Structures are given as structure tokens and as C-alpha cells.
Amino acid sequence: MSSLAPLNQLVTRFQEQIPIRASSLIVTLYGDAIEPHGGTVWLGSLIQLLEPFGINERLIRTSMFRLTKEGWLTAEKVGRRSYYSLTGAGRRRFDKAFKRVYSSVVPQWDGSWHLAMLTQLSADKRKQVREELEWQGFGAISPVVLASPRADRTDINATLLDLDALEDTILFETTGQDVMASRALRAQVRESWRIEELGAQYSEFIQLFRPVWQALREQDSLQPMDCFMVRLLLIHEYRKLLLRDPHLPDELLPGDWEGRAARQLCRNLYRLTCAPAEQWLSSAMETADGPLPDASENFYRRFGGLR
Structure with a gap:
């Protein structure tokens, strides 16, 4: 304990x-x-x-x-x-x-949309495609139309090809529009992406980890094992949230969106625990060649820089 x-x-x-x-x-x-x-x-x-x-x-x-x-x-x-x-x-x-977990910046949105129309798919295949595209950030505008303000056409095509649905899915891309979201669009976003449900999950994350952040800041010295355990559970819980998060542009999110506060807390707590946690890993882990090698330089770029 x-x-x-x-x-x-x-x-x-x-x-x-x-x-x-x-x-x-x-x-x-x-x-x-x-x-x-x-x-x-x-x-x-x-x-x-x-x-x-x-x-x-x-x-x-x-x-x-x-x-x-x-x-x-x-x-x-x-x-x-x-x-x-x-x-x-x-x-x-x-x-x-893990790419999105440690990202330090959110790409700007130009107001364009990717649309996927599933009208030519069988009911079973439509359900399969919808589930996979929702994991990639798409929301259901209707039972047969999905939309995403951020999507990579290469990733979409690869997913549809893997599902044997590329030839029967109709894809559109809109041109950039005014990024200021209308009231109707914000309402549609709440319905299609279940924003309130995700916001409640981010609130729970904050309630779980803010007391840990406060307790660690009050310590005279940080214990390496404690820091490792905090860091692992922090990323474990945050990663699960990001898998459900469509990463919508700020323009489409509520002004008090809890995802922003959750990300700030995650970044601050990770930076605080990183060095002691690395000490614990170096002392506890072993490879066939002996001690754990030093972390790569890319590791220290997480969350905009850890050094």
C-alpha cells in the first residue's frame, strides 16, 4: 500500500x-x-x-x-x-x-467534412462499417450517413477495403466552410457524437486524478514506485477515454468542454511523475542484455516536452 x-x-x-x-x-x-x-x-x-x-x-x-x-x-x-x-x-x-495520447497540439479545422453514405450496403455490412468508422471519429447524421470533420482519406479507404466495403460505400468531401458552428450544427453534434455522455466521463476522470495531483504536489519528495503507478493508471484511463473521443474541433464543442481540463490535468500529472517513474522502471525492469536501455529521444517530446 x-x-x-x-x-x-x-x-x-x-x-x-x-x-x-x-x-x-x-x-x-x-x-x-x-x-x-x-x-x-x-x-x-x-x-x-x-x-x-x-x-x-x-x-x-x-x-x-x-x-x-x-x-x-x-x-x-x-x-x-x-x-x-x-x-x-x-x-x-x-x-x-497512443499517437493522440501524447500529442501537444490539436490541428486547426478548415470547416470541411468527410461524409460516408452506406445506402448500398447490406444491413449486416452497414452495421460493421458504421462501428469501425465511429471508432475513427465519425458520427451518425442518419442511419445511413456518417460524417467527420477530421478524417484521413487513406485511413478511411484502408478500413473500408479491410471490410470489403470500399466499392459499395459512397464517400464525399465538402469544401471548407465558416468554422463558426451554428446552433443547429452544435445541436446535431450533441446528438450524433453523444457529447454530453463523453463530457461526463471526462468529469469522472478529473475527479479521480485531481486528488492525486494535489497529494503529490504536497510531498517533500516523490516516491519512484508511487509515481510509476500513478503514471501507468493515468495513461491507462486517459487512453480509454481517447478511444471514445471523436476529437472534434473546438468550434463544435461546448465552451466548458471537460476534455480540455482533462488533457491539461493529464499533461501536468505526467510531467510531474515522469522522472521518478523512469527511475523506478530502470531499477525494476530487465532485458536479456541487462538493465533497461535509456528512453528514446522521441519519448521526451511527449506532451510538448518532458525535460
């Missing part, structure tokens, strides 16, 4: 999930902490690192086996020890999943 009550509350909340999301936390651990240090780690040190979160060895081994089977990780035996590394496909998945 930590001496920080807000951190203990976070750990308890994580442990009370049924079932406990060990694989998801391991994905966060690799993306946030192991990938910047080369992407490979000894299973034994991983088990020790996750023990304070209440994840037992058996569950970790089961989770690592599942992630390996799903193509995220690959295992290598050196003597009696197993070392797990990211696969090439796993690294690309991490890059895609």
Missing part, C-alpha cells in the same frame, strides 16, 4: 473491475513505458512490476499468452527466462493507439 490515499483508491478501483483488465493494463504498460526503452522485457521483472496493482503471476502469464496469440507480442527464450517483445504489427498498433 502507498502512503498516498488517492493512489490507493485508484488501485482499489482498478482491482474491483470484474473481470480485472490485466491484458489492457499490459498494453498500456508496453505502449507507455516499455516501447520507449526498446520494447523488450523479462517476464519475471514484468510480474514484479505489476504485483502492486493486485495482478497475480498466473493472470499475467495468461494475459501475455493471449497478447502473443493476438499478434501484439512475441516471446524469446534465453535459458529458462522468457523475454517478451513487441511484434512489428504490435508496434504499429501501439503507434496508432
